[in-house]
Amino acid sequence: QVQLVESGGGLVQAGGSLRLSCTASGGTFSRYAMGWFRQAPGKERDFVAGISCSGVTTYYSDSVKGRFTIARDNAKNTVYLQLNSLRPEDTAVYYCAADLRCLSVGWSSRGMDYWGKGTLVTVSS
Numbered sequence: 001q002v003q004l005v006e007s008g009g010g011l012v013q014a015g016g017s018l019r020l021s022c023t024a025s026g027g028t029f030s031r032y033a034m035g036w037f038r039q040a041p042g043k044e045r046d047f048v049a050g051i052s053c054s055g056v057t058t059y060y061s062d063s064v065k066g067r068f069t070i071a072r073d074n075a076k077n078t079v080y081l082q083l084n085s086l087r088p089e090d091t092a093v094y095y096c097a098a099d100l101r102c103l104s105v106g107w108s109s110r111g112m113d114y115w116g117k118g119t120l121v122t123v124s125s
Contacts, residue, residue: 005116014088016123022034036070046061047061049064057103069082097115098112100114
């Protein structure tokens, strides 16, 4: 079993920044692709960013490309999501997820194997 715990969410004004962290335990973190997803009230859970097990390859949704950055530190079993130039439409619960493969195919939420409980990001206008 892999446990994932997110942190770093909060309330920020539009244009501001936050850094989310997700720390894993109970598995071999360096073997897993890691992703960030988000879910706004009344909407589906959407892919935000993903990173391969080695950290070499990253993926972003079009809505966050150029504003968000995903990174990982395998020595610390932690994946990060830097959120810059935040907009009110970025308001959501952000979830960390692990795919037991080194590279997730398609970054579908259904393809992820483990999930954290989420951290709330609220962006005020």
